[in-house]
Amino acid sequence: xRKFDSCPxxxxxxxxxxxVETPFGKRERAFGGSASYFSYAASFFTxxxxxxxxxxxxxxxxxxxxxxxxxxxxxxERSQGKTFFWRGRYRYDMNTAExxxxxxxxxxxxxxxxxxxxxxxxxFLANIDSLLQERVLEQAGKPRARFVACDTMNFWxxxxxxxxxxxxxxxxxxxINENEARQLTEEASLILAAQKIHSWGPAKVIIKKGxxxxxxxxxxxxxxxxxxxxxxxxDPTGAGDSFAGAMMGFLAKTQDVSFExxxxxxxxxxxxxxxxxxxxxxxxxxxxxxxxxxxxxxxxRKICSF
Amino acid sequence: xRKFDSCPxxxxxxxxxxxVETPFGKRERAFGGSASYFSYAASFFTxxxxxxxxxxxxxxxxxxxxxxxxxxxxxxERSQGKTFFWRGRYRYDMNTAExxxxxxxxxxxxxxxxxxxxxxxxxFLANIDSLLQERVLEQAGKPRARFVACDTMNFWxxxxxxxxxxxxxxxxxxxINENEARQLTEEASLILAAQKIHSWGPAKVIIKKGxxxxxxxxxxxxxxxxxxxxxxxxDPTGAGDSFAGAMMGFLAKTQDVSFExxxxxxxxxxxxxxxxxxxxxxxxxxxxxxxxxxxxxxxxRKICSF
Numbered sequence: 001x002r003k004f005d006s007c008p009x010x011x012x013x014x015x016x017x018x019x020v021e022t023p024f025g026k027r028e029r030a031f032g033g034s035a036s037y038f039s040y041a042a043s044f045f046t047x048x049x050x051x052x053x054x055x056x057x058x059x060x061x062x063x064x065x066x067x068x069x070x071x072x073x074x075x076x077e078r079s080q081g082k083t084f085f086w087r088g089r090y091r092y093d094m095n096t097a098e099x100x101x102x103x104x105x106x107x108x109x110x111x112x113x114x115x116x117x118x119x120x121x122x123x124f125l126a127n128i129d130s131l132l133q134e135r136v137l138e139q140a141g142k143p144r145a146r147f148v149a150c151d152t153m154n155f156w157x158x159x160x161x162x163x164x165x166x167x168x169x170x171x172x173x174x175x176i177n178e179n180e181a182r183q184l185t186e187e188a189s190l191i192l193a194a195q196k197i198h199s200w201g202p203a204k205v206i207i208k209k210g211x212x213x214x215x216x217x218x219x220x221x222x223x224x225x226x227x228x229x230x231x232x233x234x235d236p237t238g239a240g241d242s243f244a245g246a247m248m249g250f251l252a253k254t255q256d257v258s259f260e261x262x263x264x265x266x267x268x269x270x271x272x273x274x275x276x277x278x279x280x281x282x283x284x285x286x287x288x289x290x291x292x293x294x295x296x297x298x299x300x301r302k303i304c305s306f
Numbered sequence: 307x308r309k310f311d312s313c314p315x316x317x318x319x320x321x322x323x324x325x326v327e328t329p330f331g332k333r334e335r336a337f338g339g340s341a342s343y344f345s346y347a348a349s350f351f352t353x354x355x356x357x358x359x360x361x362x363x364x365x366x367x368x369x370x371x372x373x374x375x376x377x378x379x380x381x382x383e384r385s386q387g388k389t390f391f392w393r394g395r396y397r398y399d400m401n402t403a404e405x406x407x408x409x410x411x412x413x414x415x416x417x418x419x420x421x422x423x424x425x426x427x428x429x430f431l432a433n434i435d436s437l438l439q440e441r442v443l444e445q446a447g448k449p450r451a452r453f454v455a456c457d458t459m460n461f462w463x464x465x466x467x468x469x470x471x472x473x474x475x476x477x478x479x480x481x482i483n484e485n486e487a488r489q490l491t492e493e494a495s496l497i498l499a500a501q502k503i504h505s506w507g508p509a510k511v512i513i514k515k516g517x518x519x520x521x522x523x524x525x526x527x528x529x530x531x532x533x534x535x536x537x538x539x540x541d542p543t544g545a546g547d548s549f550a551g552a553m554m555g556f557l558a559k560t561q562d563v564s565f566e567x568x569x570x571x572x573x574x575x576x577x578x579x580x581x582x583x584x585x586x587x588x589x590x591x592x593x594x595x596x597x598x599x600x601x602x603x604x605x606x607r608k609i610c611s612f
Binding site for chain 2: 092094188189191192209212213215222223224225226227229230231232233263264266267301303304305306
């Protein structure tokens with residue numbers, strides 16, 4: 001396992017085996033999970049530590065994919081049992097995943113114990129059980145970390161809303177998609193939804209709208225980004241996680257959480273996500289480099305300016 | 307009827323009586339119609355001529371609303387019978403109107419005869435029967451007009467697709483919403499849809515996405531604009547028509563159809579549409595002035611830049 005003296009950024013989330021079907025094809029054993037996509041995307045900007053668990057069936061070749069990057073795997077636990085498994089399908093509307101199966105497997109008994117040599121200044125609680133997010137918050141949240149943000153999904157909003165609200169009360173930022181924001185707040189308007197979430201704690205509320213872009217609310221400041229235009233979206237899995245990874249990676253690298261810098265971080269997040277969806281799993285990210293990211297960012301800037 | 311020596315811009319479309327229900331209320335006799343919204347929005351930028359027909363029941367107070375603006379009504383025909391009537395409802399999803407009734411009424415026998423003192427250089431074929439769009443094209447289309455654009459809707463795509471394709475072959479631009487673009491082209495991707503429409507004729511393809519903004523395709527150039535953020539959309543009726551009106555009005559005023567100028571025109575269209583939806587019918591536009599439009603445009607520019 002790769003270890004680093006210090007990681008400015010850490011993420012807790014899932015490292016998973018996915019089965020994904022899109023209008024363009026199907027992959028039966030795809031490397032997936034919120035922490036996998038997040039850390040790979042963040043690693044273009046900064047070293048990043050992964051707090052996660054896998055089972056005995058976790059393929060060594062998946063682990064190697066992360067090991068080739070500046071990703072600290074000293075908190076990637078291997079346990080008896082099976083790796084977290086997600087089976088999903090996208091049909092005509094590539095903005096919405098249809099979950100066919102979720103097997104929590106080893107995640108059920110996961111009890112992360114953090115032992116980073118020095119506390120990461122930036123912490124991301126990716127999409128995972130809100131209870132686990134809370135446990136990590138207790139060990140590595142504020143004031144130890146300087147900036148903490150989280151994601152979630154419909155599953156946890158339904159099953160663990162009280163815990164989720166406790167997490168929200170203790171983070172600086174939330175990255176959430178538009179349907180989840182509406183479901184969580186019971187507000188149709190995304191502006192009202194963001195205001196409600198903000199009133200529960202987070203200063204920064206970032207709402208992802210898939211192909212329609214991103215809205216950013218930051219204590220009275222507002223930023224709207226259209227989606228990066230793609231002819232075809234091959235597989236949307238991991239778009240949101242790699243968005244958050246690139247965003248947090250850039251914030252951690254620059255050590256700057258001002259609104260101005262957040263706008264660039266969000267644009268970089270959208271760019272990296274636009275690469276993610278061009279192929280199954282982490283395939284496109286594995287062929288990506290910082291130069292390509294910066295090139296697409298410049299195209300994006302041009303496309304949006306008037 | 308007000309007459310102008312010359313109008314740089316003319317529109318054919320409907321002047322209608324609407325009945326509209328939104329989650330915020332209901333109005334039984336609302337002034338509506340594609341040409342009404344279009345011309346009112348365009349009139350902030352340029353004099354504009356309206357080619358349309360109304361029935362005996364058309365309220366004089368509706369006509370006065372247009373007469374107070376630089377709108378040429380010398381082609382507003384009054385005929386025996388009833389005015390075009392549309393009844394629609396918006397529920398939770400304010401992006402999609404549910405049409406409950408459409409009575410074409412006097413529109414059925416409309417046979418527009420154009421007699422402008424000099425031919426308008428800019429012509430817009432607003433949402434109306436494709437056959438009527440064609441008749442106006444024959445009298446005032448290219449090469450008499452310098453720049454011609456059109457809109458349409460699902461009703462005409464279903465009923466009059468061959469005529470619509472003939473219209474598309476003879477215009478420079480099309481302004482269409484995302485669902486209509488997908489329906490017309492049978493393409494899920496809006497980029498592929500725009501390419502297909504472009505291959506049928508129009509150099510400029512402008513796809514409206516409601517609260518999610520606008521995409522602009524202009525012979526290899528591309529521009530994406532997020533939606534202007536609004537806390538509440540009170541009544542979306544006329545948003546698309548007033549978008550097109552402000553856009554065409556600005557193009558006609560500046561006499562410049564370059565891609566750079568089109569971007570500003572589209573942003574102005576989005577701004578004027580964002581006012582339209584703040585109240586029923588033309589209510590908000592009637593309290594609007596150019597200063598407010600420019601102010602919101604500057605806010606919009608700030609919101610989108612990174």
